[in-house]
Amino acid sequence: MLSNIAKNIIIKALRIRKERGEDPEKVLETYKNLSEDEKTDILEVSDSDNQNYR
16 A cells, blocks of 8 residues: 555656656556556546646
């Protein structure tokens, strides 16, 4: 299980990398220690956060 702090760090990193033009799904593929459920959860939170910043 991923701690809230670790999850928030990954979400922040994804946001930065997305701003630089990278695909968040492809970035998460490089995180080998995350389960598929954790990756899905992070993408959902990341996507909902991005909608709030528009």
